[in-house]
Amino acid sequence: xxxxxxxxxxxxxxxxxxxxxxxxxxxxxxxxxxxxxxxxxxxxxxxxxxxxxxxxxxxxxxxxxxxxxxxxxxxxxxxxxxxxxxxxxxxxxxxxxxxxxxxxxxxxxxxxxxxxxxxxxxxxxxxxxxxxxxxxxxxxxxxxxxxxxxxxxxxxxxxxxxxxxxxxxxxxxxxxxxxxxxxxxxxxxxxxxxxxxxxxxxxxxxxxxxxxxxxxxxxxxxxxxxxxxxxxxxxxxxxxxxxxxxxxxxxxxxxxxxxxxxxxxxxxxxxxxxxxxxxxxxxxxxxxxxxxxxxxxxxxxxxxxxxxxxxxxxxxxxxxxxxxxxxxxxxxxxxxxxxxxxxxxxxxxxxxxxxxxxxxxxxxxxxxxxxxxxxxxxxxxxxxxxxxxxxxxxxxxxxxxxxxxxxxxxxxxxxxxxxxxxxxxxxxxxxxxxxxxxxxxxxxxxxxxxxxxxxxxxxxxxxxxxxxxxxxxxxxxxxxxxxxxxxxxxxxxxxx
Numbered sequence: 266x267x268x269x270x271x272x273x274x275x276x277x278x279x280x281x282x283x284x285x286x287x288x289x290x291x292x293x294x295x296x297x298x299x300x301x302x303x304x305x306x307x308x309x310x311x312x313x314x315x316x317x318x319x320x321x322x323x324x325x326x327x328x329x330x331x332x333x334x335x336x337x338x339x340x341x342x343x344x345x346x347x348x349x350x351x352x353x354x355x356x357x358x359x360x361x362x363x364x365x366x367x368x369x370x371x372x373x374x375x376x377x378x379x380x381x382x383x384x385x386x387x388x389x390x391x392x393x394x395x396x397x398x399x400x401x402x403x404x405x406x407x408x409x410x411x412x413x414x415x416x417x418x419x420x421x422x423x424x425x426x427x428x429x430x431x432x433x434x435x436x437x438x439x440x441x442x443x444x445x446x447x448x449x450x451x452x453x454x455x456x457x458x459x460x461x462x463x464x465x466x467x468x469x470x471x472x473x474x475x476x477x478x479x480x481x482x483x484x485x486x487x488x489x490x491x492x493x494x495x496x497x498x499x500x501x502x503x504x505x506x507x508x509x510x511x512x513x514x515x516x517x518x519x520x521x522x523x524x525x526x527x528x529x530x531x532x533x534x535x536x537x538x539x540x541x542x543x544x545x546x547x548x549x550x551x552x553x554x555x556x557x558x559x560x561x562x563x564x565x566x567x568x569x570x571x572x573x574x575x576x577x578x579x580x581x582x583x584x585x586x587x588x589x590x591x592x593x594x595x596x597x598x599x600x601x602x603x604x605x606x607x608x609x610x611x612x613x614x615x616x617x618x619x620x621x622x623x624x625x626x627x628x629x630x631x632x633x634x635x636x637x638x639x640x641x642x643x644x645x646x647x648x649x650x651x652x653x654x655x656x657x658x659x660x661x662x663x664x665x666x667x668x669x670x671x672x673x674x675x676x677x678x679x680x681x682x683x684x685x686x687x688x689x690x691x692x693x694x695x696x697x698x699x700x701x702x703x704x705x706x707x708x709x710x711x712x713x714x715x716x717x718x719x720x721x722x723x724x725x726x727x728x729x730x731x732x733x734x735x736x737x738x739x740x741x742x743x744x745x746x747x748x749x750x751x752x753x754x755x756x757x758x759x760x761x
Contacts, residue, residue, distance in 0.1 A: 266717070267291065267333075267340045269495075270708030271325075273318055274507065275367055276300045280325035281704035282333050282340070285717050288727030290705050291335060291484040294328035296321040304364055315353050315428050322429065326493045337496040343433065343485070344503035345428030346510035346703045346712030349446050352404040357420045359431060363412070366404045368554070373403035376465075377448075382407075384464055392453045392462040394542040394550035394563070395444075397461065401447030406465045411417050422471050426504045433501055434483030439473040445552040446506050450542055455558055472513055478540035478712035479503055502714030505554045505761050507703055508534050509564050513554050514706025515672035515699055516725040523658075523694070524669045527678035529570030530614070531650065533657055535666040537563040547619045547660055548642075551740035554710070555721075565666060567657035570614035571627060572650050578613075579646045594681045597644035601689075602740060603747035604641045606631040608754050619657050623759060630754045644683060651687040652751040658692055669752060671696045675731045689736045691744040696734040732745075 266286060279295040301321070304312040311325065311688040330337070350368040355361055366373075377397035380387050389396055397403050401424065409416045423431065424443045431437050444450040449472060451458040457472055461653040476482045481500045505513065512524035512534050520538030525531070538561055542550055553564040576590075584593050613627030629642065658668050669689070675698040678684045687691065689696045709724045718724035737744075 267335050267514060268342050268344065268649060268708040268712045269329075269340050269718070270344045270706065270711060271322060271429065271508075272507070272703035272707060273322070273429055274468050275303065275313065275348045275369070278318055278321040278325050278704070279299055279704040280322065281702070281708055282329045282335055283705055285707040285712055286577040288709070288725075292329040292333035292357065293704060294325045294332065295680045296328075296605075297567045302366050303367070311370040312365050313367055318425065319432050322745070323493055326495070330494055337490075337494060337499075340495065341717060342500050342502045342711035342715035344707035344714070345426045345429055345501065346505055346507050346707040347424065347429065347494070349424070349508060350400050350507035351425045352401050352408070353423040353425060354408065354419045355421055355427040355428075355431070355437075356418050357424065359435070359437070362415050362418055363408070364424060365428075370404070372401055373407050374399045377403035378405040378706060380461065380464055384460065388460070389486045390542045390544065390546065392451045393448050394457060394540070395448065396546045398546075402449055402465065403462060405467065409466065411621065413589055418661040420470060421472060421473050421735050422683050424506070426506070430501050430504060431480055433489050433696050435486045435488070436483040437473045437481055438476045439655050440476060440478045440504060442509060442552040442554060442556065444472070444475070444477055450546065450552065468485050470524060478505060481714070493759050494601070497615045500715060501576065501711075503707060504709035505707075505710065506551070508532060508566055509551065509554050510645055510703055510706050510710065510728055511520070512536070512564060513710055513721070514701045514703060515674070516721060516728055518553070518674050519564075521667045521669055523668055525654070525671050525673045527572050527650070527673070527684070528676075529572065529574045531569040533567040533652060533654055533661070533680070535668065536662045537561075537664060537666050543660055543664060545621055547621060548657065548664075549618075566663055567612070567619060567649070567661065569619065569653045569657065571611040571618055573659065574614050575609070575611040575627065575650060576678065579643055583642055590605065590680070593643055594683060596640045596715065597647060597683050599605040599640040600644040602743040603750070604645040604648060605636055606633070606750070607637060607641050608751040610646045610751075610755055610758060611640070611646065611649045611653055619660070620655075620759060628758065631748070646749060647678070647681060647684045648687055649751065650678065651684060652748050655691050655742055655748055656755070667690060668694050668696055673698055674702065675700055685734045686737060687744060688742055689734045691748050693736050693741070695736070698732040698734075700729045700731055
């Protein structure tokens with residue numbers, strides 16, 4: 266008995282087959298093999314053709330079936346993870362009307378900012394838990410104003426995962442979690458956000474039928490089965506955006522549990538058990554995968570743009586030429602905690618929502634030409650990234666999320682001992698590292714939705730924990746002093 270998980274990313278489409286009994290991945294594949302194209306007609310625009318997602322999904326499906334030797338009849342459920350905040354528009358024949366406006370497209374910002382101002386910050390934050398910002402609803406407002414002929418043809422609007430589910434089943438539906446990430450969900454009323462729909466002039470019929478996150482959301486159609494080599498009637502029983510799904514993949518379901526990633530950008534995603542929001546809208550709040558009317562489970566999302574991209578920049582520009590990341594970590598270990606007074610503000614990858622959308626750029630503070638070498642700067646880069654996480658975690662704790670344990674994949678910046686030790690010691694949280702990914706998580710989510718697993722604890726009973734990092738109590742004071750100096754320099758920079 267197997268479960269099939271798809272991860273619909275902006276770089277590639279990944280598929281994984283998971284043995285439901287052992288929890289082990291039998292095969293995985295991703296396409297395209299080079300990073301998927303993003304259409305950027307103008308600066309700040311980012312679009313993709315949804316049909317390309319489907320073509321790459323077909324390739325990935327064929328590859329995992331061939332590699333595993335698993336027959337289609339053995340696949341009992343399908344789960345979908347997807348890039349968040351995108352907009353897909355289809356007509357009554359389920360034909361895509363225009364390329365999808367994806368998460369990193371910024372043209373909707375003025376629409377969201379105007380709505381936030383005119384509707385009132387308190388109304389938006391108390392009902393949506395966010396500013397309408399650059400999310401899906403604001404993207405649709407841009408289509409309505411600038412492409413009226415296209416807008417008139419729209420039958421339903423969808424997120425990328427909804428589109429893939431439609432292609433698999435022929436049915437159009439969505440989830441509360443998906444609607445919340447698009448700013449279509451009113452948490453106070455427990456329904457579609459009528460006040461925002463009316464403000465933008467959207468017909469309520471544009472919203473797809475709502476299904477639970479863990480439940481049958483359609484079955485593979487005969488046409489899709491023929492295209493994919495799957496069995497018609499196979500149920501689709503789970504879908505979620507990539508960050509909620511990453512948390513699921515790490516078995517993060519309950520208040521106070523934290524999931525983190527630290528690739529090019531970094532994410533800290535915490536689960537809150539109370540409806541709450543940051544009054545400065547420095548973090549985003551969405552319905553988590555297990556949020557229901559009876560059980561409040563909200564995902565609070567902190568994103569740091571300048572994470573691994575700073576580390577790679579230091580490797581290219583400052584570290585000795587040809588050095589590996591492991592060698593760079595060894596070099597950094599030659600510098601003391603606090604780097605002899607150097608602080609790096611890692612914000613050189615665009616405006617940071619955590620800093621109230623300010624673009625302060627990256628800066629290196631406190632360099633003494635007679636004291637400091639490359640090792641100090643290399644370590645200061647990693648500490649600066651960690652301190653930016655800590656700054657955001659402080660915001661989450663102000664919202665009532667006690668950060669005691671951080672779950673992360675054993676990848677990217679979490680491969681660095683300095684990064685891990687600094688994060689554990691400056692936050693006081695235990696870090697647990699696991700071997701998992703989004704498509705495997707989506708497969709296990711499908712197992713929960715299909716009733717194959719009783720709950721998340723059974724689904725992730727075989728999740729392999731690779732390492733546990735405890736805070737270094739003997740050096741907490743040194744880390745706290747370095748963080749205080751970094752924070753002072755950040756706040757001074759923001760005032761300038």
